Amino acid sequence: MPKRYNLLPLALFLLVKSFILHAKEFKILAPKNYQNQKNITVMFKIKTSKQNSFVRAYPSIVALKDNKLIFEDNSTLTYSDSKERTFKEKLKNPTPKDMLSIAYKPSIKITPPTKNDDSGRFRNEKLFKKLYGKNKAEIEKNLTKLTWLDGSTIYFNKRQNALKQLQKVIDELKTLPSEYKKFLSPIGGAFYYRYIKDTERLSTHSFAIAIDLNVANSSYWKWDKTYRYKNKLPLKIVEIFEKYGFIWGGRWYHYDTMHFEYRPELFESID
Numbered sequence: 001m002p003k004r005y006n007l008l009p010l011a012l013f014l015l016v017k018s019f020i021l022h023a024k025e026f027k028i029l030a031p032k033n034y035q036n037q038k039n040i041t042v043m044f045k046i047k048t049s050k051q052n053s054f055v056r057a058y059p060s061i062v063a064l065k066d067n068k069l070i071f072e073d074n075s076t077l078t079y080s081d082s083k084e085r086t087f088k089e090k091l092k093n094p095t096p097k098d099m100l101s102i103a104y105k106p107s108i109k110i111t112p113p114t115k116n117d118d119s120g121r122f123r124n125e126k127l128f129k130k131l132y133g134k135n136k137a138e139i140e141k142n143l144t145k146l147t148w149l150d151g152s153t154i155y156f157n158k159r160q161n162a163l164k165q166l167q168k169v170i171d172e173l174k175t176l177p178s179e180y181k182k183f184l185s186p187i188g189g190a191f192y193y194r195y196i197k198d199t200e201r202l203s204t205h206s207f208a209i210a211i212d213l214n215v216a217n218s219s220y221w222k223w224d225k226t227y228r229y230k231n232k233l234p235l236k237i238v239e240i241f242e243k244y245g246f247i248w249g250g251r252w253y254h255y256d257t258m259h260f261e262y263r264p265e266l267f268e269s270i271d
């Protein structure tokens with residue numbers, strides 16, 4: 001006689017497991033002004049690939065509605081003004097939508113980029129100020145210490161998961177064989193409140209979301225005074241940063257091969 005199985009415990013187990021797995025994807029957002037109301041409306045931010053890239057990538061951005069990005073403090077930022085901009089204009093003053101106009105291509109072989117293929121170099125400064133701190137003092141309040149692979153202390157912004165993601169990068173870089181060490185140590189720098197060389201635009205190092213690897217094994221177009229692409233950094237290192245939402249300056253036509261910055265909106269998904 002065939003043995004009878006009671007499937008109820010298995011069904012219950014699968015149901016609970018599925019709930020636990022998916023629960024990680026929900027982030028409960030109850031902005032301050034909601035917390036003061038009697039009937040608290042708890043909004044679930046469900047991460048899906050159909051969502052706007054900024055809403056998906058940044059915990060502080062709640063929604064995109066009526067052409068405005070809405071932040072958790074209920075402030076807003078215009079998303080697009082529908083103006084056509086040249087490459088230079090986008091560099092100087094892009095809308096958030098312009099920031100996505102050149103696709104980032106992670107995990108591909110390293111080849112010299114085509115002219116102005118500079119995904120991630122369009123940066124709306126107002127957006128970064130809202131995400132990471134509106135001035136030097138406010139950014140400094142959001143800094144947390146980390147230990148780099150060479151044992152030195154670096155500071156990174158704890159907001160928007162930037163710090164958490166860099167820690168994952170560090171943990172994985174530690175597993176690489178010793179021949180990779182010369183690219184990673186000594187570190188070139190992380191937090192540094194400054195403007196981009198020859199511009200009036202704040203560097204992403206100012207927001208403590210960028211890191212430069214060993215300068216001695218790197219190339220930068222402004223130092224070389226040419227666009228003739230050069231790179232020594234192995235793809236293995238680049239792939240580890242990209243896995244966790246960091247873009248690499250070595251994929252830019254205006255190359256900067258020591259530079260990585262946390263830009264999760266440019267990835268479909270990150271670990």
Ligand SMILES: [Zn+2]
Nearest residue numbers: 210211212259
């Ligand atoms: Zn840099």
